[in-house]
Amino acid sequence: MDFGGVIVYVHVCPYCLNPVLCYQKDYLEHEVHPVKVDVENLECSVLLGSKIYKNAQCSNLQGLKIVAGKIASKLKLGGDEKKAFMEKVEELKRQHPRWKDYKILETALNSVLQGG
Structure with a gap:
């Protein structure tokens, strides 16, 4: 941001x-x-x-996408940013299935916000 x-x-x-x-x-x-x-x-x-x-959560992709949607709404991400954020969450979850939820969300969010 x-x-x-x-x-x-x-x-x-x-x-x-x-x-x-x-x-x-x-x-x-x-x-x-x-x-x-x-x-x-x-x-x-x-x-x-x-x-x-x-002990942080490591949930399935569907649960992670629900939380990602809530975060996108809280931060008022635009349509393109929200779509890029959701795609990045999905990509990271598939690449790193053992990463905790907070790490995937944090990495995806900052990647999108900083234009990565």
């Missing part, structure tokens, strides 16, 4: 599968701290530790 010339990498929470604009660096290193979430993700208050990442 582009906010005043600044490209923001969108993360997907591994617990609730909602888009989150930023994590503190500590989250990526799997240390447990209170979650700082975007306004769109106020309902999630889980502490993101290594257990959350390890």
Whole structure:
């Protein structure tokens, strides 16, 4: 996403599968701290530790596409962006069947938002 010339990498929470604009660096290193979430993700208050990442969902393609549709609606993606996002989700799921849902959604979303 582009906010005043600044490209923001969108993360997907591994617990609730909602888009989150930023994590503190500590989250990526799997240390447990209170979650700082975007306004769109106020309902999630889980502490993101290594257990959350390890136990994240790995659902079938149909379930993943339903969540992807919800994310596309929340972020108000245009028709072409939404179609590209859904195609990328399907492509990544087929290429990497063991990837967790949050990783597939995050990779596909950022690929589309950054023109990849």
